[in-house]
């Protein structure tokens with residue numbers, strides 16, 4: 001049945017279905033924070049703000065007649081799922097802040113949805129059943145994130161605010177849009193970020209303001225990205241912070257005042273993370289992932305190990321501790337600053353070496369033909385066929401694959417299978433509550449082990 005289009009008075013653009021409303025039955029969850037439905041004509045709808053099993057009025061937000069799929073928002077809930085809750089955040093909902101996807105789902109249901117996405121991606125992209133992937137379907141909450149109903153974990157230690165050019169106020173981007181949703185407070189921001197009071201200041205001339213509150217130190221940092229030709233504001237916040245700026249021409253990040261890095265704590269060690277360098281956002285993430293990787297790899301004294309896409313050296317540090325003086329660890333990372341930080345962070349380990357370069361080219365350059373253990377933690381695109389083939393040829397006893405995108409993970413697991421590796425266990429952690437993101441750790445071993 002087709003519901004009345006709100007935009008029908010003005011008429012949609014020719015061919016465009018934006019504004020068209022459909023009363024639909026919501027099917028399964030899909031990767032990306034939406035569920036699948038179909039229009040009466042059979043077109044696939046990716047519907048946000050809905051839950052499986054619901055009956056809703058979905059309003060198209062993107063797409064035209066004949067397109068492979070349309071995007072839509074559930075604007076009226078006719079039959080609500082039992083997992084639905086009133087979104088705790090006042091900025092969540094159709095057309096509003098794009099930061100969270102599952103504000104309207106109970107926390108346990110959010111984790112179930114993420115688990116269903118992982119299962120579906122493994123099946124579709126790698127042909128793996130849960131049993132074949134060593135996956136029990138459970139997405140674990142981060143320690144301390146199990147809160148009473150209606151309370152939201154304050155987990156984002158890094159928040160990228162967008163600045164509304166008309167008002168100079170910091171807000172958050174709307175879903176798939178450059179428009180800014182003005183906010184007084186982000187509910188999922190870590191307390192250290194909220195305390196900076198970014199939302200109360202005037203940021204005229206800035207494109208964006210990133211606020212960072214380190215875990216395990218009092219370091220606070222603000223990274224300003226000015227619009228072309230704009231002057232930097234005097235940054236007077238409620239707490240002392242270091243200030244950095246993004247060069248609008250080169251994209252490089254430069255110090256304005258204070259330290260050009262923050263100090264993060266994980267695995268009982270302090271890591272320096274310089275301007276724009278990668279660090280896990282959830283305050284429990286680094287420890288959770290180190291633990292899962294070490295439990296899966298079981299490093300032994302004297303092992304040789306690779307930490308690929310090593311950032312500032314999180315896993316290289318944990319491995320170095322465990323393989324001892326007779327072992328050796330090689331980290332590879334493309335970011336120049338991150339490499340400097342990793343070398344600084346791990347300077348106490350003479351048997352750790354960090355190479356700068358892309359894994360694709362730097363790994364073959366090392367001439368390494370054999371290792372005992374491998375950790376890889378690639379960016380969202382994954383490692384890809386050639387790198388996985390190379391890794392599969394090094395004879396590692398175990399490989400830990402840390403993945404922020406289950407689709408890329410599934411593709412790479414299929415390549416590992418071609419290379420003679422099977423998944424021993426796959427664990428998943430909800431390190432991004434209220435959003436559709438999820439972190440996985442897959443432990444692989446040679447398929448013929450014990451055969």
Ligand SMILES: C[S@@+](CC[C@H](N)C(=O)[O-])C[C@H]1O[C@@H](n2cnc3c(N)ncnc32)[C@H](O)[C@@H]1O
Nearest residue numbers: 278309310311314333334335358359377378379
């Ligand atoms: C998901 S982060 C992981 C960082 C680190 N393992 C951690 O947990 O802090 C991915 C890292 O890979 C780096 N990177 C991206 N593409 C790369 C490539 N092709 N080769 C090497 N490093 C790359 C990024 O700069 C980033 O530091």
